[in-house]
Amino acid sequence: MSNNKGIPARAENYSEWYNELVKKADLAEHSAVKGCMVIKPYGYAIWEKMQAQLDKIFKDTGHSNAYFPLFVPKSFLEKEEGHAEGFAKECAVVTHYRLKADPNEKGKLIADPDSRLDEELIVRPTSEAVIWNTYRNWIQSYRDLPLLINQWANVVRWEMRTRLFLRTTEFLWQEGHTAHATKAEAIEETERMLHVYAEFAEKHLAVPVIRGIKTENEKFAGAETTYCIEALMQNGWALQAGTSHFLGQNFAKAFDVRFTTREGTQDLVWGTSWGVSTRLMGALIMAHSDDEGLVLPPGLAPIQVVIVPIYRSEEELARVTAQALEIKAELQKAGISVRYDDRDTLRPGFKFAEWELKGVPVRLALGPKDLDNGTIEVARRDLKTKEVLPLATVAQHVPTLLAAIHDQIYTKALTYRDSHITPVNSYDEFKQVLETKGGFIAAHWDGDFATADRIKDETKATIRCIPLGNPAELGTCMVTGRPSQQRVLFARAY
Amino acid sequence: MSNNKGIPARAENYSEWYNELVKKADLAEHSAVKGCMVIKPYGYAIWEKMQAQLDKIFKDTGHSNAYFPLFVPKSFLEKEEGHAEGFAKECAVVTHYRLKADPNEKGKLIADPDSRLDEELIVRPTSEAVIWNTYRNWIQSYRDLPLLINQWANVVRWEMRTRLFLRTTEFLWQEGHTAHATKAEAIEETERMLHVYAEFAEKHLAVPVIRGIKTENEKFAGAETTYCIEALMQNGWALQAGTSHFLGQNFAKAFDVRFTTREGTQDLVWGTSWGVSTRLMGALIMAHSDDEGLVLPPGLAPIQVVIVPIYRSEEELARVTAQALEIKAELQKAGISVRYDDRDTLRPGFKFAEWELKGVPVRLALGPKDLDNGTIEVARRDLKTKEVLPLATVAQHVPTLLAAIHDQIYTKALTYRDSHITPVNSYDEFKQVLETKGGFIAAHWDGDFATADRIKDETKATIRCIPLGNPAELGTCMVTGRPSQQRVLFARAY
Known part of the structure; x- marks a missing residue:
């Protein structure tokens, strides 16, 4: 154990560090329903901020929100062949619409056999099928295009691990x-x-990402091309943080969505789909946090500043509180979220550790001596440094400090990421870098998926993407020696 | 038909008026999945505003958001007997977690028999069971209480109609x-x-409501007491717009949620639950709209002001546009959402009708003559009146006008509602009022649910609630003549 919070050090067990941190920082927990999580209030508050900020960007880029059904009729899923193959194995299937008392056991319920559905309903793993079936009625003419819609929703993909x-x-x-x-x-x-x-990812999560294209084997089931952003975690593993799919006319074909062009001809509609999920929470946590707990970029922190009073008597507390509330009000006026932690059953050291665990970017501590000296202690979570500043300037200082914290977190992650993109020219070197250093490895590959599968089986590394603007570079596949036109990025990944 | 929008008049067919209005105003439509709707962008924009405004109130009253699983294990539902009985008949049941290729028909999928779940999962009809099962681990001591949590979610209750x-x-x-x-x-x-x-309901939807308590027969399955708000629609039918349940210790008992009191003893936790849904959209539409289309309270209107240019030439359009954009910018600065409708293939009359249908509270029309005279035409949707105002004052006038529109809509609904609460003293009178006037009917009832059932069978009217602060008044049941302590409110209801 690296600390007294019951969280292992990253160096000791990165995987357990993550699991324990998510639980101890009150972000989420496993539910009684296998594979489903409960997002706790503190974790949900971060997700809400991500949602609000993304939603604004979607609207600023011309998109509107709408809502489509949770259920997809089985026959809809069958219509786009690649799509069906991609999702069939992870579908929750609704077969009945009623329960009744179990005739064999009092107090128990069974699915009523008389309520069996003629056609099973799938709990949406994604909504292309149900949405393109709707678009058929919404799109008649080129005047109805483009149609730019977003949906915030829950989806279900049955996962074993x-x-x-x-x-x-x-x-x-x-x-x-x-x-x-x-x-x-x-x-x-x-x-x-x-x-x-x-x-x-970069400006809000402070997580640098590589923009790239997935190989044919890794693209979305039903897409022509899948673009992705790939982030790097502190253990050298990659994490796919978002995808954007060019669907071609595949779903228009499957659902017969045609429009009258400006010239009066009939044509199939072209489509895209794109998504990010609560997975971003994982990226955020893993990218920045340390052995003491969460490190959050200030823009996503539910509490940006915590003020902890230091006192030994009721009188001292009263004096400190008066000043603390003044600072709190000033900071709130500047749009900063502040918590004054005057819980009287806990010692300051306990509070410091708790807010460290929860990733509050700035901690202010204020005691009677500070009042006498006109000072305040300002601690930043990211660097774990503290300094004593004049009380009179602290309210002006904090916004600048929050911006500096974001920049520092981002720069740190960027420096790590940039120093973990390693070109290699042989399979031995590839394996060695993977074991000793991790990160992205830029290597030549022959374009054969059998080769990629072999690499995955032998090393657990997969092709993450072909970066946008990847330079052409003739070479030979590190495994087979066959010719290659460019390097691709490999990594072990979540 | 009362208009050229393809919507029947309310007086002609209230039910069809509603159905057509919802579709023609682009609020929602039926999906291909039986019983499920698609909420279209314009409808969703109104729902988003309701969400944002309610969410702020919940947070201001100390609540935090969280997220719990979509699925409820069948055994959880069985734990609270009344709860199970209340929801068993409308549950979507997940029985399998995988599809596979149908061996008998190429391209088709079937639920994989090998993926049958040991225990069926219910798509949540409400989340008391899954949440109280979670609370057992969250609550140990009085220090963990109160726990004030809200969830925004989708739920499924199988409905036949x-x-x-x-x-x-x-x-x-x-x-x-x-x-x-x-x-x-x-x-x-x-x-x-x-x-x-x-x-x-009153300040945001401009819908007056009666606050009351449900009878034992109408309370939430699992509650001790159900409080409700009841609104009145323009056809004299009531609509339950929200409920708040005192759960007693029922769910704490079912899920064994106990805490250590301040005195060191163990006690069961007391619970509440409360909800409003997209049903509020129905209340909003039905309460205010007219034969020409939607009437929206300004605070929930996605577009509060539309500006329509009147012009015959490109030059006129350019002049009008310059002025219109200036007004738009001024209104936006005041936080008002404005659309400048300069679509060039549509005539002003068509645009007027469209924005009337969509319920935009204020319409400004501006032509070259207005520019010459320094005037602008201001039309309000609620009263369908218009006036010509000085251009120079319109930006100051609009916020006042929006507030006045809210008040007018509310007052109109309140006047209607108040004039439709009718006390009756005999069953004949009851039936007559129901047929000729509708609305709430205050009548004596003997407290016997057999009597309530008979009234429902014979008249389709149900007991909506016992209003809070209902005066005690001795009387005799209008049906059985047995003694009664107070009047209760009956109505036909959605």
Whole structure:
């Protein structure tokens, strides 16, 4: 144990560090329903901030929210072949619509056999099928395009091995579904939303990401091309943080969505879809936090500043409180969320540790000596440094400090990430870098999925993406020696 | 038909008027999944405003949001007997977690028999069971109380006869679930949230409501007492717009949720739950709208002001546009949402009708003559009046006008409601009022549910509630002549 919070050190057991941190910081916990999580108030408050900030960006880029049914008729899923194959194995299936008293056991219920559905309903693993079936009625003419819609929803993909936020059977997400008159417009939208996600990750989560394209084998079931953003965690593992899919005319074909062009001809509609999920919570936690607890970028912290009073008597507390509330009010006026922690049964040291665990970016401590000296102690969570500042300037100082904390967190993650993209020229070197250093490895690959599968089986590393703007570079596959046109990025990944 | 929008007049067919209005105003439509609706962008924009405004009130009253699983294990539902009985008949049941290729038909899928769940999962009809099972681990001591949590979620209750917003198999809602150390505190919370709902209905939806208590037969399955708010629609039917339940210790007993009191003893926790749903959209639409379309209170209107240019040439349009954009900017600065409708393929009359249908509270029309005269035409949706005002004052005038529109809509609904609470003293009079006037009928009832059932069978009217602060009044039941302590409110209801 590296601390008194019951959380192992990252170096000791990164995986357990994450699991314990998520629980101890009150972010989420496993529910009694296998694979499903409970998002606790403190974790949900962070997710709400992500939602609100992303939602604003979606609206600023011309999208509207709507809501489509939770259930997908089985026959809808069958319509796009690749889509069906991709999702069939992880579908929760509703077969009955009523329970009745169990005739064999008092107080127990059974699915009423008389309520069996003619056609099973699938709990949506994603909504392309149900949405494109709806778009058929919404789109007649080029005047109805583009159609730019987003949905905030829960989805279910049955998972055998789950981890809080990173992989759960039910998760929360947003899914954008757009329809366009031309291929070029649809590709432009796919790329626009990739960049929206990348900027959101960098400017809001303070997590640098690589923008790239998935290989054919890793693309979304039903897409022509899948774009992705890939982040790097502190243990050198990658994490796919968002995807944006160019769907071509696949779903338009499957659901017969046609429109009259400006020239009066009939054409199939072009589509995109794109999504990020509560998985971003996992990325946020893993990218920045340390052995003492969460480290949160100030823009997503539910509490940005905590003020802890130091006192030995009621009189001292009264004096300190008067000053603390003044500072709190001033900071709140500047739009900063502040908690004054005057719980009287806990010692300051306990409070310091708790707010450290919860990742509050700035901690102010104020005692009677500070009042006498006109000072206040200002501690920043990210660097664990503290300084004594004049009371009179603290309210002006904090906004600057919060911005500096964001920059520091981002720069630290960026420096780590940039120093963990390693080009290698042989499979031995590849394995060695993977074991000793981790991170992204840029290597030549022959484009054969059998080779990629072999690499995965032998090393657990997968192709994360082909970065946008990847330079052409002739070489030979590190495994087979066959020719290759460019390096691709490998990593072990969540 | 009363208009050229394809919507019947209210007087002609109120029910069809509602159905067509919901579709024509682009609020929602039936989906391909039986009983489930698609909430379209314009409808969702109104729901989002309701959500944001309610969410702020919940937070201001000390509640935090969290998220609990979509699925409820069947055995959880069985634990509270009344709860199980109340919901068993409308449960969507998940029995399998995987599909596989149908061996008998290429391209088709079947639920994989090998993926049958040991225990069926119910798609939540409400979350008391799953939440109280979680609370058992969250609550140990009086220090953990009160626990004040809200969830925004989708729920599923299988309905045989559905109507958009009013009764759908899947709907969106919020459900508050709180836990308290004492009975008095729990009742106080139940009543607090009832008043929150009532004020929200009145101040945000502009819908006056009666605050009351449900009879034993109509209370929530699992509650000790159900409080409700009841609104009156323009056809004289009532609509239950929100409920707040005092759960007693029922769920604490069922899920063994105990806490150590301040005195060191063990006690069962007291609970409440409360919810409003997308049903509020139905109340909003039915309470105010007219034969020309939606009438929206300005605070919930996605577009509060529309500006329509009047012009015959490109030059005129350019002049008008310059002025219109100036007004738009000024109004936006005041926090008002404005749409400048310069679509060039549509005539002003068409635009007027469209924005009338969509319920935009204020319409400004601006032409070259207005520019010459320094005037602008201001039309209000609620009264369908218009006036010509000086251009220079319009930006100051609009906020006042929006407030006046809210007040007018509310007052109109209140006047209607107040004139439709009719005391009757005989069953004949009851039937006559029901047929000729509708609304709430205050009548004596003997407290016997057989009597209530007979009244329902014979008249389709049900007991809506016993209003809070209902005066004691000795009388005799209008049906049986047996003694009664007070009048209760009857109505036909959605």
